[in-house]
Amino acid sequence: MIPISHVLVLSALLFSIGVLGVMLRRNVIVVFMSIELMLNAVNLSFVGFARTMDDMTGVIFIFFIIVVAAAEAVVGLSIILSIYRTRKTLNIDEFNLLKW
């Protein structure tokens, strides 16, 4: 059996990669995917804990996270679509009308 520490380290790594992706990538879609990665890292840690404690709560939580992430993706992609229509770009650095 895989010890919980391994799961936690992996999940922390995935989470950090996600955070770095949000900060560094220029394409909005990729940024959005990085956020999904963060959520999946969370899922991983939930499932790890659930298994160690032999408790279903963590697993149930994951289902809700997946649903919410899907809902967020729908809204997110449509917002990205409409901003592409007005700005004709997906480069995140160029979305800086609102500042200071």
Place this chain on the structure above:
Amino acid sequence: MSQIWLVPAFPLLGFLLNGFFGKFFGKRFVTIIAPAAVGFAFLQSLVLFFEMRAADGHRLVETLYTWMATGSFQVDVAFQVDQLSGLYLLIITGVGFLIHVYSIGYMGAEAGYYRYFAFLNLFIFFMLVLVLGDSFLLMFVGWEGVGLCSYLLIGYYFEKHSAAEACKKAFLFNRVGDFGVLSAVMLIFVTFGTLNFNIVNAEAATQLESGGILVTVITLFLFLGATGKSAQIPLYVWLPDAMEGPTPVSALIHAATMVTAGLYMVARLSHLFVLAPFTMNMIAVIGAATALLAASIALTQTDIKRVLAYSTVSQLGYMFLALGVGAFTAGIFHVMTHAFFKALLFLGSGSVIHAMHHEQDMLRMGALRKKLPVTYLTMLMGTLAIAGIPFFSGFFSKDEILWKAFSSPLGGGGFWLIAFVTAGMTSFYMFRLIYLTFHGESRVDSHTAEHLHESPAVMTVPLVILAVLSVFGGFFGVPHVLNFLPNGMELYFKGFFAQVPETTPGSAAAEIGLMVASVLLAVIAWSLAHRYYSTSLDAVTALRNRLQTTYRLSLNKWYVDELYNAVIVQPGKLFSTFVLWKLIDQNIIDRLVLLPGNVARGVGSGLRLAQNGVLQSYALIFSLGAMLILGFVLL
């Protein structure tokens, strides 16, 4: 039951009805509602007044509700009627009612009729709250409220540039005073742990060291507030400009009621003030100086309302002098008589202005007494009263102040002399006003002359009533030395005000002597005015040429406005134009901000770099913050 809340409730209701429905229901509705609201308040005040006289300790208190009670303190919203507020109640609602009635005639042709009466009702409401409140809380509400209404009513003719300027000036100068009041209130709250007047008065002597720094600072702050509201040096300059408002407003707010709020506050806290001899002295000095300065300016003004405005400032100075020498009763007595005769004079001048189609320059009047007989006679009564001609009301109250200024341990010969000279000037400029307006040859232009007419009864009846009060009002407080009637005022206020330790009561002979002297002076001034102004103006022109410098000083109000402009306004302007011009935007707040604003802006420009609009730098800062927090809690 006492039902104190009814008194302010009537004018508030009047304000709401007039303000919200006046436009729809029309003039007749407003004409009935507005004076009726104040009339009912007057009736209720009368009932309360007699109840208060019958009550134990001459005080009625009505707690409306607890404003807030948390932790260590509780503040109630409560009304109280005692000797001081009872008298003020009658003055405010009584004189207020007459002025409302008068306004029906005076403002009849104005477009904003309902707006005017709504504000006038609102003013009465706030003034009543000011005097009825049993704590600084309500007093301050009223204090700010009357300021607001005064501001709105001065700016009533807002399309006139000078009116807009005047209301701005009133607003600014009053804010300086408010700063004083607020600071004092905070200090009092910290010291006493309460805002209730009665507790503050009762505990003042035990909590504060007599003559100590704290009590001196508190009272000086309060007095600063009083100088703003009651138009004393150095904050008096707004009052003459406030004459841009309609004349009944000048009568009500800027003569009879609001401007005496500062006196009310000092009298209300007499037990606190007597602990600070320095402040008392200051009050007396400022009062005397204001009285003299304003009277000297009034000597040469030609605008009929401005003469009265400076006269008001001067009379208020008189009252402060009285308070400053510890003669609280005399000061409040003068508030009352002054309310009668000054309201009368203002309303009379309004009647003249009304007849003259808004001409206010006395040099274009003259010989009006035939055309305006009622106005003339009533104004003459008012003039006799203010000049201190024996047995008119002003004689008693003014003489009481003169005598106290002389005999009180806090007073002295100097104060008496200034007040004495001022009394002479008062008599002179008032009779000058009468002669210029009503006697001599007519300088009215022919077009106006054709339409000259006496005002309608709705205006003259209030004049007559006020004239009767001005003539007989003084018998409420006949000085002891004359002794043909008991001194009603002193009996009324028995035990209310703080006592100033009496030294030796001055001799009756001295009092009689001083009294005769001041009467003589008044009569001499009268005859001088008669000599120079009753027929033609040639003699006075010659005199003016001989006294060029003095004349100009007085005419230009001792250049105080110019002085303020040169010392405060202009350097500020230069500073901001040349020093900060390029650094700061050119709007008012930025000018006020100066230092803290600049520092904040410096920091802000740094912070602004982070807020660059790029999402990823926000995510970066978020993550950095998160890392800091995690590092902080783990290490």
Place this chain on the structure above:
Amino acid sequence: MAFVTTTDLIPLIPELILLGAAFVVLLLDLFAPGSQRTTLAVTTIVGFVIALVAEIQLLDSGATGFYGTIVADGFSILFESLYLVIGILTVLLSLHYLDDHGIGFGEYYVLLITAVVGMMFMTSSLELLVIFIGLEIMSISSYILVGIRRRVPESNEAALKYLLLGAFSTGFLLYGISLLYGATGSIRIPEIVVALQEPGALNNPLAIIGVALIIIAMGFKVAVVPFHMWTPDVYSGAPTPVTAFLSAAAKAAGFAMFVRVLLTGIPLEAELWKDLFWAIAVLTMTVGNVMALMQNSVKRMLAYSSVAHAGYIMVAVVVGTPAALSSVIFYSCAYAVMGTGAFGILTVRHFGKTPDSYDDLAGYARYKPCLAFLMSVFMLSLIGLPLTGGFIGKLQIFQAALEEGWVWLTVIGLLNSALSVYYYLRVVVCLYMREGSVPDGAVLEVAESPGFALTGLVGAASVVVYLGVFPQTLLELAASSVSTLF
């Protein structure tokens, strides 16, 4: 044996009513032609009002449901009523704005309702899963609301920033919850509290990191420094009624969650957390005020000032006594109303355009005296002058802080308050002292201000003054609702 009975639904009655209202509005939008916008707004308001009535009925019922997961205690009822009131105000302020800007979507009202439902779940639940779902319902609804002017680049950009950063912070929240779950074995607040109170529980790094991550995510929702960066951009890009709604209701919901989850649940008495909150409070007040001072757009200034107000509330969070917590509630309510009012003024067109910069406010005193007066009331309350709700709120907070000996915190707070006077008064100066010039070609709308909006604004101003003159009712409510938390 039934796991869930109808009695479980009792504490959810207001939420159910709102969901019903949302369906009705959706259907009405389908079948009523586009000209009937007022119908939708009125239906929405009716839904909010009925829910509010239900809320009041629930008071003192002590109803709980779903094995204690959902509670209707004084705390949740007070906050939920606040959301409903803000919801009503927002609808009143929206009608003319939607017309002016050609936002013809019936979904607008539906999303408003669902956002409120999300907040209500956040506030009334004791389980982190339900709280999370409520939070997401609220957030997703508001992402769309922010971007509802989909042809306007600023609105798009605001929505995108809000969405991405919101989802980003959700990641932190979930990560925190999962670690806390790992450390305590539960996601229900009462059980977590019990587990954490065992000796040595707080030495577990999982628990500490978990709590810290939750603090970070909640800090994002209530917009405290350094997690506030989204606020000005989103608030200035969103349609103004939505901005009002977010700054008032969403922020209040954030603080409700903050109080429920962190302050009464998890033992945070340790100096460690106090120091952390202290730093956050000071930073938030200062950065918010300083940045607000720099703005030329009134809307953006108000956005930054909302950050500053979150800082004042954080002062009370630092203090953490019951008196301080009840001041959190009072201030949230007071700020919600005055903030909504201030943003609300900016929804009404003046000289043919929606006001934005300070210069746009010139001439109000002359052409729109009523609005100028109302705006001054809101500004004076935001400054915290006596006789307004803002004054009582600040008094409560700083008094609570002083009683616990937080002298420096109070001094910094008061200095910040003084700084805020500058930019708030600047608004009043523009309203009253500057003459507006009618721009060329602009139609001077002498017509009265839109009735719905005016109703809402007058209502908000009355509440602001009411809270200043008769604060005792709400103070007592707040105190008693705090007592239900412990």
